[in-house]
Amino acid sequence: MQGAAEFRLVSSEEQAVRSPALVVDLDGTLVKTDLLLESILALIKRRPFYLFILPVWLLKGRAYLKQQIARRVSLDVCVLPYREDFLDYLKTQRTEGRTIALATAGDIQTAQRLADHLKLFDLVFASDGITNLSGESKRFRLVSEFGEKGFDYAGNDRRDLTVWSSARKAILVNPTRLVSSRIAKVAHVDRVFEKRRRGLGDHLAPLRPQHWLKNILLFVPLIAAHRFNEVDLLGKVFLAFLTFGCFASAGYLFNDLLDLSEDRHHPQKRFRPFAAGDLPLSYGLAMIPVLVGLGCIIGILVSQLFLWVSLIYLALSVTYSLYVKTVVLLDVIVLAGLYTMRILAGSAAVAIWPSHWLLAFSTFLFFSLALVKRYGELVVMRTISGDGAKARGYELSDGELLAAMGIASGYLAVLILALYINSGTARLLYGRYELMWFLCPLLFYWISHIWLVAHRGRMPDDPVVFASNDRTSRILGLLMLAIAVLAV
Numbered sequence: 001m002q003g004a005a006e007f008r009l010v011s012s013e014e015q016a017v018r019s020p021a022l023v024v025d026l027d028g029t030l031v032k033t034d035l036l037l038e039s040i041l042a043l044i045k046r047r048p049f050y051l052f053i054l055p056v057w058l059l060k061g062r063a064y065l066k067q068q069i070a071r072r073v074s075l076d077v078c079v080l081p082y083r084e085d086f087l088d089y090l091k092t093q094r095t096e097g098r099t100i101a102l103a104t105a106g107d108i109q110t111a112q113r114l115a116d117h118l119k120l121f122d123l124v125f126a127s128d129g130i131t132n133l134s135g136e137s138k139r140f141r142l143v144s145e146f147g148e149k150g151f152d153y154a155g156n157d158r159r160d161l162t163v164w165s166s167a168r169k170a171i172l173v174n175p176t177r178l179v180s181s182r183i184a185k186v187a188h189v190d191r192v193f194e195k196r197r198r199g200l201g202d203h204l205a206p207l208r209p210q211h212w213l214k215n216i217l218l219f220v221p222l223i224a225a226h227r228f229n230e231v232d233l234l235g236k237v238f239l240a241f242l243t244f245g246c247f248a249s250a251g252y253l254f255n256d257l258l259d260l261s262e263d264r265h266h267p268q269k270r271f272r273p274f275a276a277g278d279l280p281l282s283y284g285l286a287m288i289p290v291l292v293g294l295g296c297i298i299g300i301l302v303s304q305l306f307l308w309v310s311l312i313y314l315a316l317s318v319t320y321s322l323y324v325k326t327v328v329l330l331d332v333i334v335l336a337g338l339y340t341m342r343i344l345a346g347s348a349a350v351a352i353w354p355s356h357w358l359l360a361f362s363t364f365l366f367f368s369l370a371l372v373k374r375y376g377e378l379v380v381m382r383t384i385s386g387d388g389a390k391a392r393g394y395e396l397s398d399g400e401l402l403a404a405m406g407i408a409s410g411y412l413a414v415l416i417l418a419l420y421i422n423s424g425t426a427r428l429l430y431g432r433y434e435l436m437w438f439l440c441p442l443l444f445y446w447i448s449h450i451w452l453v454a455h456r457g458r459m460p461d462d463p464v465v466f467a468s469n470d471r472t473s474r475i476l477g478l479l480m481l482a483i484a485v486l487a488v
Contacts, residue, residue, distance in 0.1 A: 019093075019096075019098050019152075020099075020146065020150050020151050020152060020168055021098070021099040021100070021101055021122075021123075021146050021150070021151045021152070022090075022093055022098055022099070022100045022101070022151070022152050022153075022154065022171075023100075023101045023102075023103045023125075023142055023146075023151050023152065023153045023154070023163075023167075024090065024100065024101065024102055024103065024121075024153075024154045025103060025104060025153070025154060025155040025156065025157075025160060025173075026102060026103075026104035026105075026106055026111065026114070027104065027105070027106065028155075028156040028157055028173075028174055029083070029086070029154055029155055029156045029173040029174065030082060030083060030086065030087070030090075030102075030173075031080045031081060031082055031083065031277065032081040032082070032083055032174070032276075032277025032278070033080065033081055033260075033274075033277045033280075033281065034280065034281055034282070035075060035080075035106050035110060036066060036069070036106060037281045037282070037285075038075060038260055038281065039069045039070065039073040039075060039110070040054065040069060041257050041258060041260070041281070042073045042075065042258075042260075042261065043069055043072055043073050044258075045258045045322065046072075046073075047072075048322065050072075057069075061130075061132065062105075062127075062132045062134075063107075063127040063128065063129050063130055063131055063132040063133075064129055064130075066105075066106060066107040066127050066129075066132070067107050067109075067127070067128070067129035069107070070106075070107035070108075070109040070110050071109070074113070075110065075261070076261050076264070076265075077110075077113050077114045077117045078117060079261070079264035079265060079270075080114075080264075081264075081275070081276050081277030083173060083174065083193065085193055086154070086173050086193045087118075089193075090120050091120065094120050099122050099123075100120055100121050100122060101121060101122060101123035101124070101125060101142075101145075101151075102114070102115055102121045102123070102124045102125065102126075103124075103125040103126070103133065103138055103141070103142060103153075103163075104125070104126050104127075104133065105126075105127055105132060105133050105134035105138070105159075106126055106127060107126060107127050107128075107129070108124070108126040108127065108128050110126075111124050111126035112124055112126070123145070125138070125141055125142070125145075134159055135159045135162045135163075136162050138162075138163050139162050139163045139165070139166050142163065142166065142167075143166050148166055149166065149167065149168045150168065151167055151168060152167055152168055152169045152170070152171060152190060153167040153169075153170060153171065153187075154170075154171035154172075154173055155170075155171075155172070155173070155179075156172065156173050156174045156175050156176065156179065157176060157179065158176065158178050158179060158182075160179070161179065161182060161183070161186050164183065164186045164187040165186050165187065167187055168187075168188075169187065169188050169189070169190035170183055170186070170187040170188065170189050170190060171189075171190050171191055171192075171193075172189060172191075172192040172193065173192075173193040174193065174194075174195040175192065175194075175195075196278075198278070198279070202273060202278060202279060203279070203283070205272075205273050205279075206252065206253055206256055206272065206273045206274060206279060206283075206284060207249040207252065207253070207287075207291075208248075208249065208252045209245075209249070210465055210468075211248060211252065211462060211464075211465060212241075212244075212245045212248065212249075213464060213465060213468050214248075214339070214342065214462075214464050214465075215241045215244045215245055215248065215342060216241075217339065217342035217343050217346065218237055218240050218241050218244060218342055218343070218345060218346035218349065219237050219241075219346060220343050220346055220354075220358070220362075221343060221346045221347040221350065221352045221353075221354050221358070222234070222237055222346065222350055222352060224354070224355070224358055225352045226429060226488065227350075227352065233350045236302050236303075236349050236350055237346060237349055237350060239298050239299075239301055239302050239349075240299070240302050240306060240310075240345060240346060240349040242295075242298050243295045243298045243299040243302065243306075243307075243310055244295075244310060244313070244342060244345065245295075246291045246292070246294050246295030246298065247291070247292065247295045247310055247313060247314045247317070248317075249287075249291050250287070250288045250291040250292050250295070250314070251314065251317035251318065251321065253284045253287055253288050253291070254288060254317075254318060254321055255321040256272055256273075256274050256275070256284065257274060257281060257284050257285065258321055258322070259275075259321075260274060260275050263275035266381075267380065267381075268380070268461075292314070295310065295314075296311075302349050303348065303349065303351075305348045306345060306348040306349045308348075309341070309344055309345045309348045310345055312341070313338065313341045313342075313345060316334065316337065316338060316341065317338060319334075320334050320335070320338070326393050327393065328393045328394060328398075331370075331374070331393075332367065332370040332371050332373075332374055333367070333370075335366075335370035335373070336363065336366040336367040336369070336370040337366075339362070339366035339369065339370075340359070340362050340363060340366055343358065343359075343362055355425065357416065357419075357420040357423070357425065360416050361413050361416045361417055361420070364409045364410070364412040364413040364416060365409075365410065365413035367406075367409045368406045368407070368409040368410035368413065368447060369450075369463045369464065371402050371403075371405055371406030371409065372406050372450055372451055372454045372459065372463050373459075373462060373463055374394060374402060375399060375402045375403055375406060375451075375454050375455075376454040376457070376459035376463075378394055378396065378398070378399050378402070379399065379454060379455065379456075379457040380457055382396055382399075382457075383457055403451065403455070406451065407447070407448075407451055410447035410451070411444070411447065413443070413447070414440055414443050414444050414447070417439060417440055417443060418437075418440050421433060421436045421437055421439070421440070429488075430487040430488055431487070431488060432486065432487045432488075433487060434487075435483055435486055435487040436483065436484070436487045438483050439480055439483055439484070442476050442479055442480050442483075443480070445476065446472075446473060446476045449472055449473070449476075450463055450466070450467070450473070453466075453470075
């Protein structure tokens with residue numbers, strides 16, 4: 001195998017004589033993703049009814065399917081997850097005067113736009129709506145252009161084995177195990193660009209297990225009713241916690257698969273596994289039904305009512321990802337509602353219905369948290385993009401209004417807590433209810449704290465997840481818990 005150190009600069013004329021054309025595959029080789037699958041997801045996000053039209057197009061052939069999708073979806077080729085080390089290698093070859101061609105099974109419209117952006121390729125071969133340029137058809141096309149053994153080919157997939165059989169040398173980029181085991185029998189390997197091995201952490205990352213922390217809200221009705229010492233009810237809430245974890249993770253996967261382009265333009269979200277190309281999109285598509293099915297199995301063990309509430313939560317989460325999150329103000333109302341749904345689901349799990357005090361308090365508190373999430377995103381985007389920053393449809397000039405609404409909503413939650421402490425209900429549940437008054441200044445301080453942090457651009461994530469990692473929030477949380485326990 002030829003190492004990088006063995007390459008040397010030569011004149012363009014000499015290089016042209018010595019080296020045959022270098023032909024490069026696209027999906028999985030030049031870019032770390034499946035552009036057809038990305039285009040399908042983008043199309044469904046924009047117009048969900050196309051999900052029923054795709055099979056009709058497929059009946060006319062894969063090339064026709066790709067052409068129709070490419071006519072309706074224009075991926076942003078500037079932010080695609082390119083294989084940077086391989087891209088640097090192509091730039092070196094280009095500098096040395098070598099002919100480089102792009103050969104992909106993708107549609108010619110997408111391939112040409114990508115080639116125009118990179119400015120590396122002398123020739124572009126792609127599917128044209130009639131011929132699907134993959135496997136044998138790609139081999140035939142390249143042999144017709146360059147001759148048998150008249151080109152080197154860079155690929156990664158088993159379908160490339162046919163092409164390598166007619167290539168002079170093989171360049172492996174992110175090769176699958178099947179390719180690695182068979183390539184020696186097909187072609188001489190010139191070099192290998194290995195992919196980073198994925199561990200368990202890489203596969204768990206898109207499930208966002210750290211966000212399962214929000215499912216602690218399922219325990220709130222049980223704690224508020226002072227029945228947390230009943231083991232059977234605790235067991236039900238624990239199963240409910242697992243159910244919501246599965247549904248929430250399925251929702252996060254769905255959201256990430258639909259938001260690939262938007263995430264790649266975001267300073268932090270561009271590192272998410274699917275946006276960065278670190279995990280195949282097929283993994284996310286396969287895990288969604290697995291998680292939903294597992295959640296349903298666990299949920300039915302709790303109660304039928306709980307399962308229905310959980311499925312409503314899942315449907316609301318999907319609706320949020322598809323439509324609502326780009327609708328100004330409605331997005332934060334639904335986001336707050338998703339928090340409150342956890343409390344309602346916890347009530348359904350143990351058949352303890354929340355009081356109007358709890359619902360009113362949670363409504364205002366979660367609305368404040370939803371607003372601080374959007375406000376924090378807007379501040380971060382302002383730092384990156386300047387005065388023209390936008391976040392989920394909100395403009396920079398909306399920041400002051402969002403802050404005013406969010407802070408006011410948070411302070412109203414404190415007021416509702418004060419009214420509750422002064423009510424007869426609190427006096428019945430808490431023997432030392434006077435101690436509960438200390439909760440008000442602590443909650444007042446915490447709400448002011450998270451808004452100040454967001455204003456300074458230091459809240460890059462969900463406020464609940466932020467609070468779990470924030471020292472001040474942890475201390476205030478422990479103090480409030482201690483006061484509540486002492487007041488019983």
